[in-house]
Amino acid sequence: MNDIINILNQVRIVSRKIKEQRKEKFERGENYNIFNDLGFMSDEVHLHSMFLANLLNPKGSHGQRGKFLEAFLKMLQKSFPAISADKLELDITNASVEVEKYIGRQTDSEGGRIDIYLTDGKHSIIIENKIYAGDQHHQMLRYWNYEMSQKGDDTEKSFVLIYLTLDGCSPSKESLGEDLKENDIVCLSYKSDIRGWLDRCVELASRTPLVRETINQYISTIDILTNNVMEDNKDLLDILCKEENLDAVFDIIDSKENLINHIINDEFIPKLKDLAEDKGLEICGNYKRNWVSDRYPGAHFQKTGWKFLDLAFQFESVGLDRMVFGFVCKGESNRSDVPTPVWEKVQEHYSISSPIKDKNNDLWIHKDFIGNKNWNNSQAIKNLRNGKTLNDFSIMFDEAIDCVKGLDI
Incomplete structure (x- = not known):
């Protein structure tokens, strides 16, 4: 215990220095990121697919013609x-790019929407862009089948099917199906492949x-998403790496x-329960759980008179990341159990302050939480204790209840 107290005292001193450096960096405007400030950081379609497609488009507003596309093709070849x-x-002069290309009604082996579709009429590049979303059923197989049908017997036609993720992982068996193999797919990563190409684009746009x-x-957005942000923490690392400190460091990490x-369980949830009751809501069930490791942890809140829907919050990623808040179908029911006019009215009312994330979702009508969306960091934990997050919940409870006032939900 004395070792832990000693190391915490050392870390506290260095931590204050790091905070001062970060404050200076902030005041110089070095933290400014328009994509993050506008809430687009993890938006696959409206930021990432659109931005990449614009760079790849020889007719894009960047005015660099085919330079970025040529660099992308060279990166792939290398x-x-x-x-x-x-x-x-690819014939750069005739190449075109389309985002969310519709390829027909989705079935088990055909159809859907391709995130980024690049073609010159003979050569095509299909990019499935994954930031956080999971694989869909036979997704890569459906795109492969589409291109094979376009190719037909034309030996001059060819295509490359790309699976783009933050870390370059492979698509799931669910996405590949029985016939498609991993080596039929090119797996790209934002962390190295796209990051390297973007560096080259910066040089070309000098x-x-x-x-x-x-x-x-x-x-800088990609660096944040891929945890590639390097802080000037050498002094802190020097302390943590000392041999006499290692046992204490890992004891702290394990805790x-x-x-x-x-x-969350013993301090925050009881306060949240009391807040909900003040709003006429009742938290459902016992939510004492392993919030960090459980899949989709969250809580439901029911209100007397609401027959079809509850209020709820949920983290969409393991590790308390990407928190959403909204209305969810009661119990084991789904959208088909809710009268269509009621569902559509709730969507209409609840989308006043924020666009609906997924109009075809069978269980949820939700939006991003207005406060900390990730609770696996020190500031979020402080906000759980100092009342900031509780106040955010109060605002969202009031807004949601007000949005459905007068509706028979």
Whole structure:
């Protein structure tokens, strides 16, 4: 215990220094990121697919014609030499890019929407873009089948099917189906492949400052998403890496999950329960749980007179990340159990302050939580204790209840 107290005292001193450095960095405007400030950080379609497609488009507003596309093709050829050269010989002057390309009604083996579709009429590149979303049933197989049907017997036509994720992981068996194999797919990562290509784009745009700095802003977004942000923490690391401190460091690390769960279960949830009751809501069930490790942890709140829906919050990723808040179908029911006029009215009312994330969702009508969306960090835990997050819940409870006032939900 004395070792832990000693190391915490040392870390506290260095931590104050780091905070001062971060404050200075903030005041110099070095933390400014327009994509993050507008809430687009993890928006696959409206930020990532649209931004990448714009850079890849020779007719894009960046004015660099085919420079960025050529750099992208060179990156693919260098990183994945197994791709035959002829598949990457796109005619830059005739190339076009489409986002969310509709390829027909979705069935078990066909149809859906391709995130980014690049083609010159003979050569095509299909990019399935994944930031956080899970794989859909036979998703890559459906895109493969579409391109095979377009190719037919034309030997001059070819395509490359790309699976783009933060870390370059492979698509699931659910996405590939029985016939498609992993080696039929090119797996790209934002962390290295896209990051390297974007660095090259910055070099190519050196004489166009607005384009260059916009790409740099996007690069900083990618760095945050891929945990590639390097802070000047050398002094802190020097302390933590000392041999006499290592046991204490790992004891502290091992206690993190228990600490977070204790604060949520024993300090925050009882306060949230009391707040909900003040609003005429009742928390459903016992929510003492392992919040850090459980899948989709959250809580439901029922209100007397509401027959079809409850209020709820939920984290969409393990590790208390990406918190959403909204209305959810009661119990084991789904959208088909809720009268269509009621469902649509709730969507209409609840979308006043924020766009609905998924109009086809069978269980949820939700939006991003207005406060900390990730509770696995020190500031979020402080906000659980100092009343900030409780106040955010109060605002969202009031807003939701007001939005459905007068509706028979």
